[in-house]
Amino acid sequence: MEAARVVLNRDPDAGLDAIAVEAGLTRRAVYGHFANRDALVQEMVVRGTARVAEALVAIDHPQPLVRLALIASRMWREVDTMRLTSLLAVRGPFQEQVAEQLRPVRRHLLDTVRDGARHGVRTDIPADTLARLIEGAAIMVLDEATRTRMSAASGRRLAMLAVLAVAGLDAAAANRLVDETPELRA
Amino acid sequence: MEAARVVLNRDPDAGLDAIAVEAGLTRRAVYGHFANRDALVQEMVVRGTARVAEALVAIDHPQPLVRLALIASRMWREVDTMRLTSLLAVRGPFQEQVAEQLRPVRRHLLDTVRDGARHGVRTDIPADTLARLIEGAAIMVLDEATRTRMSAASGRRLAMLAVLAVAGLDAAAANRLVDETPELRA
């Protein structure tokens, strides 16, 4: 399970053998726990997505901008799962499934974007489009930060800054927000 | 060739059969032109990347911010090729090849970012990191715009705004720049 996350994060098309080896097992042994490859991946992605979705929906802060930054922050905390989830949300046999699980998260994000209109979030781009861009930007930064083996602190901050940038804040305002909000320093 | 671009854009792992059909040929006939599947993809990606790279490096405007917007704009003009190129630059057997071809482009982008420091480009993020983020953001927007079948004008504008946002401009300044610069209206 854990092994699958690691391996599939490296190569989403990795064979069952690679996963088994990573788990310290034989390919044959895996079939004792899962009916087939898809069942394994399904199980993993569903669990992971559920955890992430729950964590993101739970974000609740009076200021919309802080909520946005917190979303980026929590995503970073679950990078591995997030990257897989977002990957599987686009291609693969689980698109629907994952999309369904992400619905409340996306709704929450959209609400936050709308809510932020009076706090500096740009309105020149339709809210739903902007929400998608913010989501995409977060994932993209996560990818980049992972690829360059960025430190936890740097990655988190970068994710927050990028999300706020796409949301429409200028650099100065974003840095001020991140530095002066206690919840964003945790 | 053209067919390969279309098909692989839908599914990067598409079989040779699908490509042949799209081209109005038989799988067998393709082997009359290319030694094997890899040769075909290689040829296509190399040609495409070369074109794009050339177009992007040729961008030359006194204002760095305009250069950034132009990069996004030209990328949008070559969406299909760009998406494939960026995809192949990360995974697949051509990583090195593509990365090599993109080197001058990335250097140009990095120079532009550095150059923009005095024109509103954020400096709180290291220039090389920021350059990567801008590149990633552009691709991400292209993907999103393609997925939602956005109109040419909308897609182009969105790409420009997103790139400028990540570069550190606030929404108002970005819109002003895009609207008031003749080169960005073309």
Add this chain to the structure above:
DNA sequence: CGTAACTTGCACGTCGCTGTGCAAGTTAGT
């Protein structure tokens, strides 16, 4: 017409991955 280039259809072998069957081995719990 004749020829050269190209395409087609079909057959075939190969490769890599999947999923299963079975006998034998290991490990943990009682």
Add this chain to the structure above:
DNA sequence: ACTAACTTGCACAGCGACGTGCAAGTTACG
């Protein structure tokens, strides 16, 4: 020591995609 759960190794069949060989057909050009 006995059992139950789990693992291993190996063998096998299936599937899909690749790459090739060959005979027959089409098309363009002289």
